[in-house]
Structures are given as C-alpha cells and as structure tokens.
Amino acid sequence: MRYDVFSIFPDFFVSPLNQTILKRAIQNNIISVNIHDIRDYAEGKHRTTDDYPYGGGSGMVMKVQPIVDAVKDVKSKIGVTTESIKIILTTPQGRTFNQKIAGELAGFKNIMIICGRYEGIDERVKDIICPDEISIGDYVLSGGELPALVIIDAVSRYVPGVLGSESSVEADTFSDGLLKYPQYTRPEEFRGLKVPSVLLSGKHGEIEKWRRSESIRVTLAKRPDLLENAELTEEDKEIIKGSGN
Ligand SMILES: C[S@@+](CC[C@H](N)C(=O)[O-])C[C@H]1O[C@@H](n2cnc3c(N)ncnc32)[C@H](O)[C@@H]1O
Structure with a gap:
C-alpha cells in the first residue's frame, strides 16, 4: 500500500x-508514505501556494495550479491506473470517515491525500481531480494534515501484516457494528475491583459468549x-430484549 x-x-x-505501528509497517515495506511539498510545484518567484479569495472575505485560499500539478506529476511518476488509485481531499464538507470507509480504502494499492490549509482550496481542484471528499468529523481543524494521519492510521490497520495479529482489526470496535467488550489485564484484583471470573475460567466458549453479550x-x-x-x-436479540430495550 502506497x-x-x-x-x-x-x-x-x-x-x-x-x-x-506505522513506523514498523514502513520499515517492513508493508506500507510507504510519501510526503510531497505542494510548494515545490508553485510557480513564480515567491512560490506562493495561496492567494486572496475572489469576491473578498477573510483569509486566504489555496491555489489550484500547484495542487493539480503536484498530483499529476506524482501520478505519472508512479504510473498508477485509475482503478488502483483513490484520491482523497480532506475537507469538513466531505462524507464522514468511519471504520467501514477505512476498510474500503484498504482495498486500494495507492491512496493520495490532499491537505488543505487556510480557508480551504480553490474549488476548481475538485472539478479537475474529482477526489473523494472526506471529513473526519463535524468540526473544523486548521489543516488537513491531522485528518490525513487519521486516515492513514485507520486504513493501514486493515493492511495484512501491519498489526501483529490480523484478527485484531476484526475484533476492534465498529468492525462488526458494535463497540468492543471490556478488557482487563493483570492484576486480578485492584483496590477491591475484580476481573470478571469468566475471563479466568479458561472456558473459551463461555468467554466468547460473555464478550458478545458485553459488547x-x-x-x-x-x-x-x-x-x-x-x-x-x-x-443477541434476546440479550437486548432482556435488557428491557
Ligand atoms: C480551516 S479548514 C477550512 C475550512 C473552510 N473554511 C470551511 O469552512 O469549510 C482548512 C483545511 O483543514 C482541513 N480540515 C479542517 N477540518 C477538517 C475535517 N473535519 N475533516 C477533514 N479535513 C478538515 C481541510 O483540508 C481544509 O481545507
């Protein structure tokens, strides 16, 4: 995954x-993360990547040319096909990122992520590149770098070999549509609080049942x-009924 x-x-x-985890995955060549400075593609003496908004208003807007040229250049250098690549634009206006989307994105060999700054990017970037617009939640951050890292982290967990045990991602919260069951580690008792006895029983069937009902x-x-x-x-439905819901 690149x-x-x-x-x-x-x-x-x-x-x-x-x-x-990400460091190990990169060292083991399971994923690679290539960071491109949009400024390297900016034209003009001052290599500006932003300018005033047409129509007035506060703040600056990221220019279309450096972004479009950067994406085009990297795309041609790595020689990807349209089917194997997903181009993401981080924006609070996008569809909200979740575990299901992370799993879907893990099916692509190449993922490009564009990080906005300031008041956002010139609308024509969307017209030319047609990216998948993704938001990481209903709040506004100062830039797309944190969202890009959030996406890389969550997607990479699905890439075989990134996690120590491949079953981990399947057992994560949200993967089966439910929150994860409570977990405990040593000691068996801390300040009078005991680990549920079923987890110490060694009976795998009962442990699985307990975990599902706790989930x-x-x-x-x-x-x-x-x-x-x-x-x-x-x-499961019986458990829900029994809880009075
Ligand atoms: C300050 S924001 C721009 C917000 C824009 N003025 C608006 O109201 O929609 C700058 C950049 O941060 C990123 N960003 C901010 N919040 C985000 C979110 N919730 N999800 C994804 N990206 C976000 C986007 O790349 C955006 O272009």
Missing part, C-alpha cells in the same frame, strides 16, 4: 510516522444507534 500526501507543511508528518450491553448503553445496522443473531 500513500502520497500533498501538504504545505511536510514536517507535520515526521514524528507521527516514526512511532510504533451488546456496552453498545446499548453508549451508542444504541449502532444496533440499528449491526448484524445480530437471535441470541
């Missing part, structure tokens, strides 16, 4: 990509909206 990220602040990515209980308590789209067995 990521190409376009930003005017390439240093933003140095530390996050140099830690734990449902936690989802009901914290995110009941998720249950509407979750795949539930008859046994």
